[in-house]
Amino acid sequence: MSRLNRDQLVALAKSQIIEWSPQELKQHLDAGEKLTVVDIRERDEFVQGHLPSSTFIPRGHLELQIEQHQQDREAPVVIYCAGGVRSALAARNLQEMGYENVISLIGGFNGWKNAGYDFKIPTVLTEDQRIRYSRHTILSELGEAGQIKLLESKVLLIGAGGLGSPAAIYLAAAGVGTLGIVDFDTVDVSNLQRQILHGNKDVGRPKVESARDRIHDMNPDVKVIGHMEPITSANALDIIKDYDIVLNGSDNFPTRYLVNDACQFLGKPLVDASIFMFEGQVTVYDPNDANSPCYRCLYPDPPPPGEVPSCAEGGVLGVLPGIVGSLQAVEAIKMLAGIGEPLIGRLLMIDTLDMSFRTLKVRKNPECPVCGEHPTVTELIDYEQFCGLPSSVAHPNGQTTERELVLA
Amino acid sequence: MATLFVPTPLRRLTGGASKVEVQGDNIGALLQALDQQYPGVNERLLDGDGNVKRFINIFVNDDEIGSLQGLNTPVSDSDKVSIVPAMAGGAIV
Numbered sequence: 321m322s323r324l325n326r327d328q329l330v331a332l333a334k335s336q337i338i339e340w341s342p343q344e345l346k347q348h349l350d351a352g353e354k355l356t357v358v359d360i361r362e363r364d365e366f367v368q369g370h371l372p373s374s375t376f377i378p379r380g381h382l383e384l385q386i387e388q389h390q391q392d393r394e395a396p397v398v399i400y401c402a403g404g405v406r407s408a409l410a411a412r413n414l415q416e417m418g419y420e421n422v423i424s425l426i427g428g429f430n431g432w433k434n435a436g437y438d439f440k441i442p443t444v445l446t447e448d449q450r451i452r453y454s455r456h457t458i459l460s461e462l463g464e465a466g467q468i469k470l471l472e473s474k475v476l477l478i479g480a481g482g483l484g485s486p487a488a489i490y491l492a493a494a495g496v497g498t499l500g501i502v503d504f505d506t507v508d509v510s511n512l513q514r515q516i517l518h519g520n521k522d523v524g525r526p527k528v529e530s531a532r533d534r535i536h537d538m539n540p541d542v543k544v545i546g547h548m549e550p551i552t553s554a555n556a557l558d559i560i561k562d563y564d565i566v567l568n569g570s571d572n573f574p575t576r577y578l579v580n581d582a583c584q585f586l587g588k589p590l591v592d593a594s595i596f597m598f599e600g601q602v603t604v605y606d607p608n609d610a611n612s613p614c615y616r617c618l619y620p621d622p623p624p625p626g627e628v629p630s631c632a633e634g635g636v637l638g639v640l641p642g643i644v645g646s647l648q649a650v651e652a653i654k655m656l657a658g659i660g661e662p663l664i665g666r667l668l669m670i671d672t673l674d675m676s677f678r679t680l681k682v683r684k685n686p687e688c689p690v691c692g693e694h695p696t697v698t699e700l701i702d703y704e705q706f707c708g709l710p711s712s713v714a715h716p717n718g719q720t721t722e723r724e725l726v727l728a
Numbered sequence: 729m730a731t732l733f734v735p736t737p738l739r740r741l742t743g744g745a746s747k748v749e750v751q752g753d754n755i756g757a758l759l760q761a762l763d764q765q766y767p768g769v770n771e772r773l774l775d776g777d778g779n780v781k782r783f784i785n786i787f788v789n790d791d792e793i794g795s796l797q798g799l800n801t802p803v804s805d806s807d808k809v810s811i812v813p814a815m816a817g818g819a820i821v
Contacts, residue, residue, distance in 0.1 A: 573816050594815040597736045601815055619814040621782035634737070669812065671733075674746055678733075680810060681790045 330405055337411040338423045342435040345398060345425055349373070356390040358382070358399045360410050361429070365402060369439045371432060374400075376464075379410055383417060388460050393418040400425035400432070443468050449541065453495055466657040467495060471541065473656045474498035476563040478551060478579055480527040481505075482641030483569030483593055483648065485517040490649040492535040492542045496656065499535065500563055502547040503527045514638035551575060553700035556582040565655060567648045568592045569641075573622040574703035580615035581700055583607065584690050589655055589662075590615075591648045598637050600644035600670040603682065604651050604663045607691065612664045617685035617692075622707040640672055730758060730803045733810040741766045750809075755786060756799035758809065773811065783814040 324332065340348070348355060357374040359366050366376045377385045379401070390397055397419055401407040407424040414422045425432065433439055445453065445464060453467045473496050477484045480503040488499055507515075507522045507530055515527075522530035528546030535544050547559055560566060560582050568579050568590060576592075583590040589606040592615060606612040647668070654660040669678045689697045704710065729749040734742050742748055743766075750765065752758025763770040775781050779799075786793045787810040793801045803809065 571816050573814070576816055596815045599736045599815070601812070618785065619783045623781070623783045623814060667812065669810065671746060678810065679790070680785075680787045680792070680812065681795075682785075682792065683795055 330408060333408045333412050334424075337408060337415065338421070339404070339408070339426045340398065340423050341426045342432045342437060345423075345432070346435070346437055348396075353396070356395060356397045358386070358389070358397060359401075359429070360399050360407060361401050365429075367442060367444045369433070369441045370429065371400065372438055372440045379406055382410055383413055386414060386417070386419075390419075394420055396421040396423060398423045398425060401428045402430055404428040404431065443472070445471075449495070452539075452541075456494070461659045462657055466659070469657050470495050470653065471497040473565070474500065474563045475652055475656075476500040476502065476560060476566045477569060478502050478566065478575065479569035479571075480515070480517055480531040481511065481569055481571070482514045482595065482636065482638075483645040484531075484567070485515045486642045486645035487567050487569065487649045487652070488517055488531060488535060489538065490646055491652060492539045494649070494653055495539065495541055496653070497541065498543045498545065498563075500545040500547060500559070501528050501531050502549070502551050502559060503531075504548050504550050514636065514641050516642070551578065553578060553703065556700060557586060560588055561586055563588065565652050566590045567652060569645065569648075573707045574709065576615060577622065577706060578700065578703045580605065581690055581697065584614050585699070591651045591655075591663075593644045593648050595636055595640050595644050597634050598640060598671060598673045600640055600672075602644055602647050602651070602663060602668045602670070603666060604655070606655075606662065606664050609664055611684055612691075613682050613684040614688060614691045616690050617688045618667070618682050620685070620688075625708050637672060640670075643670065643672070729805060730807045730809050732758070732762065733808065735811050735813050737813065738769060738772060738811065741769050741772070752803055754797075754799065754803055755788065755793055755801045755809070758803055759799070785812045786810070787812065 357371055359370045359374040359376050360379040360382055362378055375389050397414060399407045399410055399422065404424060404426050407428060411422040411424045445467060456462050456467050457464045475491055475496050477488055477499060480488065480501045488501065491499060505527050507518045507525055507527055509523055511518060517534050518527060518530045526548055528548045532544040532546060535542050549555065551559060556578055566579060566583050566588050568576065570576060570579065580590060583605065584607050587607045589604060591604050593600065593602040605614045651663055655662050665682055667680045667682045669680060684691065686693050689695060729751050732748050732750050734746055734748060739746060750758050750762050752761045759770055759773065773780060773784055780786055788796060788801055788803060788807055
């Protein structure tokens with residue numbers, strides 16, 4: 321084996337690989353070519369700024385991780401470092417793996433920056449966050465980029481009850497940056513059998529307050545916005561518009577139709593779930609997916625009042641919302657991070673008595689009054705009336721009394 | 729006989745059974761047989777005109793019968809039939 325010094329090795333490497341100038345790379349990118357651009361510098365260099373569409377794989381991990389980002393050995397892979405030396409050496413290593421079109425960027429990131437081209441200074445996790453979310457970031461599907469997306473996301477929970485409790489706790493632990501909670505109820509002892517956001521010391525307190533305390537105790541990264549008011553046709557659009565995804569944990573039909581319609585009008589994905597005794601249903605309605613049904617496709621009309629046993633009558637196994645609300649959190653995280661297949665067009669039926677999980681297909685109804693081809697409902701309506709209940713009435717003092725919203 | 733999954737609120741009428749075996753060539757016939765076996769069930773499922781109520785879905789295996797042939801959807805012995813009512817955490821059929 322010949323003995324090479326540093327300069328000879330670099331010269332040899334450069335003779336065996338393709339190199340592009342920043343101008344050449346820019347032309348290829350501007351032409352819309354599909355290039356895998358990899359930044360192989362160290363983390364502290366990457367966070368100072370990087371090429372806009374680059375993937376970060378430090379040199380030490382390059383061969384081990386490149387296949388997660390590009391498996392096709394014929395696809396062009398552009399790698400760069402700070403000045404074009406490390407990337408020239410690394411390019412040979414990728415060639416050894418069979419990558420046929422490995423290109424090293426001449427002058428590296430500095431050359432790119434000096435040419436006056438755009439670069440991005442990334443949002444990065446703090447040292448504390450890197451430790452806190454390490455079990456997430458190690459998942460290649462999420463990674464640091466996925467975790468940052470979660471931290472930048474806003475999820476609205478309708479209700480801090482049975483479903484909202486586990487959903488809020490897991491979303492908070494997962495680092496979803498903003499959690500909005502709509503609930504005007506106070507904690508009752510009978511809630512504690514299933515509503516794990518709240519404890520004995522919280523009895524009598526507003527649920528949004530005990531939820532905020534519990535969430536902050538779990539994860540101080542999370543901002544909690546409490547909406548301590550009933551959600552109505554008058555405020556629903558205003559409340560929902562600032563969030564990315566809505567999780568429904570309400571237990572009455574007027575609120576279900578209201579939240580569905582508002583999410584459809586605003587284009588917000590809705591992770592819907594309901595529970596009764598030992599059974600649960602979960603599905604996702606995504607107005608941004610042309611094939612996704614909405615709640616009204618599945619249930620065009622509500623059941624008439626009186627035909628239904630009440631919540632207090634039927635009862636609910638305390639653990640059931642724990643399962644179902646956690647599934648809602650999973651669906652929200654998947655959609656926020658853009659991974660996996662959301663539960664769109666599929667209704668998951670859970671029966672904890674025989675412990676069966678079944679998935680049924682649900683289709684968009686072309687005749688749907690809200691999401692169909694010729695919508696007839698184009699603004700929020702009176703949902704109490706729609707569900708055959710007495711409408712909200714205005715008190716002489718100007719305050720509005722809503723039908724009590726009892727959360728699962 | 730097809731296997732019919734009974735939703736929680738109807739189990740009062742089926743003696744608590746969550747799954748029952750029912751004979752019928754199509755969904756309509758199957759529901760009639762179900763009602764004979766467990767009187768009162770159809771009143772919960774069908775409206776005055778004999779149609780499935782609009783807050784209830786019936787599935788044969790994975791598919792909702794509205795996307796098949798409605799109450800005329802054929803049913804064979806190995807089929808699983810699910811009745812899925814709207815639920816709202818307590819407010820249910």
